[in-house]
Amino acid sequence: MPKIVDKDKRRSEIAHKAIEVLARKGFQSATIQDIADAAGVGKGTIYHYFKTKGEILMAVSGEIFREMERSLGAALLRMDEPEERLAALIQESLNITEELEHLYIIYTDLWLANLRGQGQGDFIAVITSLNDDLRKIVARMIEDGKRKGLWAEDIDADALAVYLITSFDGVVFHYMLDKKAFDIKHVTREFIRFFLRHAKA
Amino acid sequence: MPKIVDKDKRRSEIAHKAIEVLARKGFQSATIQDIADAAGVGKGTIYHYFKTKGEILMAVSGEIFREMERSLGAALLRMDEPEERLAALIQESLNITEELEHLYIIYTDLWLANLRGQGQGDFIAVITSLNDDLRKIVARMIEDGKRKGLWAEDIDADALAVYLITSFDGVVFHYMLDKKAFDIKHVTREFIRFFLRHAKA
Amino acid sequence: MPKIVDKDKRRSEIAHKAIEVLARKGFQSATIQDIADAAGVGKGTIYHYFKTKGEILMAVSGEIFREMERSLGAALLRMDEPEERLAALIQESLNITEELEHLYIIYTDLWLANLRGQGQGDFIAVITSLNDDLRKIVARMIEDGKRKGLWAEDIDADALAVYLITSFDGVVFHYMLDKKAFDIKHVTREFIRFFLRHAKA
């Protein structure tokens, strides 16, 4: 009998080890050899677990989506009051750990590839769906806030929700490019303060 | 030295014709042949104007920066009142023409390359400098607005300025990925309304 | 030594199961995995019975020769009269069953490999020896026929025998390439009629 291996687990392990390389070199520049080296296996072994190079990216892409859902889910389910939940969401969305940074970079890579029709999976569909869900949740919070008197009645909750959730990527990307350019924690804190105090001023 | 002027002009022409290809295929996937075809010249001719493939991207990068400066400059210099100027800036920053879209995509490509240390020019320095200038201008406007009573005194103008100018890229990127996802004109309008009416509510 | 007998039997079984794959894909294109699948064993198991991929082909080659000898032997030993024996030989040589077709294709593969000096076993020696034997037998029949007045005295029995036995492969190969091109049974029958009625006309 050969070595007994949980193929799915091993696949996931390799995908995980590939993250750092994919982030550092980019999908196109990263070679299978790079990925094999990072995973500590031979080049051929990669092909036991992934049919093509693109499939590795798809697997990593899955990890990213799972991570996104997890981190947002955590942020959303803790609080009761709409302003607290919104603050937590913004906080979480702009919270960049070293770990997450790699995922963010790969995520942008995927983004570009799909923008060009070079994507292989259903990236756009998943992103769109995630964003739609998130937009509805955020719009709901804003509506709740409006009802509580936090925001004026004529605020377009849906449009504002869209702006909010799409803006996060911009802030994060700028921060990643040059971390000395600004203090993201401070900016986040101040923005939350600004955003939540809107109606009270 | 008319020769040199001529050569620079031709360089710029080729760079301009390369934009569409670079946006559509991405820097790595676009071949010199693609670029030569787009420019209507032979492959060898490209090398009379650019030493390497990377140099083409640098030239295009220059075009992008010039375009960014031009469009922002236009937005900033027209109005007198801080709220009008801010509205114009947001408007302009979120105004995506077909032409600009190509530049945006290449800009993201460059962004990623530099995020990875694969960039060849002074992209980060230029972006940082542009953003610094812009941040100062926007912070100034917010301060002016605070003085006019538009925003509360304890608003951190600098932090808010950072959020504002970095948020644009996020909104634009999301919009480009799926234009059916939301109506960017409407979102922009509503966000401006929200942002500027902060203190009045 | 029952072990060895067992092993030989298993070898032969695997070789037999490999025939269909080798015929369908060709020796070079057929992978060990293909052969293992066809034999219903694991890839590693193949190497318990064959040192290399080439050895599998050699084993199959042996099967082919055994089959050739068997089918010709059957044809040759039944009749008494030379013309009957010749007719039976031609008949048998041009009789293509589905089963035999696979062997024929592999046989051609082997042929080509040996034509190029890429053969590993004693294919050429065996073929030459088989053909020599057959040629002698056929020449003998023709001589017998000449004596019986079937063919003219000045017919070169040996040369004609060579033509006859080498012609079979050509007819069969053409037929296999496009079975709709001609009715091999009819052609065989007519050729036998022509060949045997030579002197009577």
Next chain:
Amino acid sequence: MPKIVDKDKRRSEIAHKAIEVLARKGFQSATIQDIADAAGVGKGTIYHYFKTKGEILMAVSGEIFREMERSLGAALLRMDEPEERLAALIQESLNITEELEHLYIIYTDLWLANLRGQGQGDFIAVITSLNDDLRKIVARMIEDGKRKGLWAEDIDADALAVYLITSFDGVVFHYMLDKKAFDIKHVTREFIRFFLRHAKA
């Protein structure tokens, strides 16, 4: 201006130089590097003239068909009497020059590939068409011969023609495998004598 090259001519040149390698190693075993070496060019250059490795084989295949048509055309158009034309045809079909031998081997390679559905072009269609034409011509000659009293009235000209033209490949293949096995010139001569003297005996 770059070196001016007649692309079609160069293509043909490379295809010609590839013949020897393809015959010696076989299509699958011959590497692009082998072919490039034989042509005295770099590996990349091959791809200026052929999109894929298969395309090289197709080009060579074209050469083979042209050669077949040429040699048969020559044989067929010289004589007037049916028996002379048939004799010339058989002669030509069994006449193996060193040059032709390479083509024959490649032809068999193609044959096998197409037998397996691995062929890329219209090999089967071309072969079938060539053989059909040839069969008609030969059948015509035999009919003419019958009318002249060379062969008995009840000979099936069509079936005999099929046997004749398909048998040649068998004779040639056997000869190529082991040239010491028989004297093909002698066999050819004797077979012609046998075939043409049928009715006279």
Next chain:
DNA sequence: TATGAATGAGCTTTCATTCAT
């Protein structure tokens, strides 16, 4: 100056073979 033919480094992918279990 303009060109594209020529090139080989470097990529992804396949697969015979080995070997730990």
Next chain:
DNA sequence: AATGAATGAAAGCTCATTCAT
């Protein structure tokens, strides 16, 4: 004995770059 996970050599193919014309 039986297995399939692991491997790297080797293949086809691409493309930035050079250079003769």
